[in-house]
Amino acid sequence: MAIPLPRRSPRGAYHAGRSRLPYLLVTPAILLFLLFVAAPGVYALILSLQARKVSGGLLAAGSRTVFAGFDNYSTAFHDTELWGSVLRMVGVGAITVPGTVLLALVFALLLDAPRVRLARFSRLTIFLPYAVPGVIATLLWGFLYLPATSPIGGRAVDYFGSTTVFFSVANIAVWGAVGFNMVVLYTSLRALPPEIYEAARIDGASELQIALRVKLPLIRPAIAMCSLFTVLAALQLFNEPNTLQPLSNAISSTWVPLMKIYTEAFVDSDIHQAAATSIIFAVGILAVSFAMSRAARSRFGAAAPSGRGDRGDR
Incomplete structure (x- = not known):
């Protein structure tokens, strides 16, 4: 006599489907992360442990890839040009980060003011x-800076001087980033209970x-988040100085770390040293x-301030 198998109730199947739904939703993001972040990172790590050895004497008849260990990392750590590019990046960031956050905060408070x-x-x-794409914005500002085409005093002010170039690059970064941070802060203000x-x-x-x-005290978590985003953007500075380089002698091909990595990989053809630096x-x-995330979490807590809902749009 056959024993009938128990049937899964429709309610149980519904709950089983709902339990799998979150995993299905995050699967595309996980696959994209593995494909475009994790895999290139592992490949860069492998390249950083190798080096190209040339054989054949002066004629350089051939070359082969050999295991170099941490030689590329040692070269990068002792490269004064790399540390000089880091200092220039920090100099631009010292202008960009407070300028972006303060302007975004002022605009958000003004827009949230009554009447x-x-x-x-x-x-x-x-x-x-x-x-506006960063390259296009940088080209527009570059023509505004040039003395021949500048309507903002380019003949009287050298926007591409050895010192003023820091402010010129930072101005473009601030101009493009204030709007996003303003929206974040303004949304936090509108969520506060009236x-x-x-x-x-x-x-x-x-x-x-x-x-x-x-x-201000109630939206400090949002301010901390905007500060974190702005710092990370400042650390990845590349488009602005790289686009302005043909217009200014003060910007070299290794002016910031990402430009140095690009130069090592595609100009000097030293992909292994570029991988170690990256x-x-x-x-x-x-x-x-x-470090910034831990500091913000310990200072403000993980949860953002919550209100009774948006106060509507004006």
Whole structure:
């Protein structure tokens, strides 16, 4: 006599499908990460442990790949040109990070002020530079800087001087990044419950006091997140100086670390040294990101401030 098998109820099948749904949704992101991040990283690590050995004397009749161990890393650590590019990157970041966050915060507070006019138009105008590709924006600013085509005093001010070039590059980065950070901060402000503002006004607080003593403390996690994003963007500086290089003698082919890595790989044809430098640079970025994330989590907590919902759009 055959024993009938138990049937899965429709409710059990529904719950089983729902339990698998999150894994199905994240599968494309995981595959893309493995394909375009993890696999190239492993390949770069393998290349960094190798070197190209030329044979054949002066004629250089042939070459072969040999295991070099950590020789490429030792060369990178003792490369003064690399550390000089790091210092220049830090110099630009010292202008870009506070400039971007402060301007985004000021714009967000102004747009969140009561009885503000043309709020939608102003938001779009501030955000629009973020939608412009970085290379195109840099070319536009490059022509604004050139003395022959500059409408902003290029004949009187040397925007490509050895010192002013830092501000010229930082200006382009700030111009393109303020809009995104403004939207993040403005969204955080709109999520705050309006009862807090009403209570502060009843206590006699002015709009400036509300902005400085009420709004800013409540959106500090959002400010920390914008600061983290801006620091990471500053560490990956490449498009602006690389595009401005033909216009300025003050910008060399190794002006920032990513330009040096590009030069080593595609100009000097030393792919193994470039891989070692890129591994060192990637580890440094991960360390900075991890340290800032831990500091923000310990200072503000993992959860962002929550309110009763958006207060609507003006």
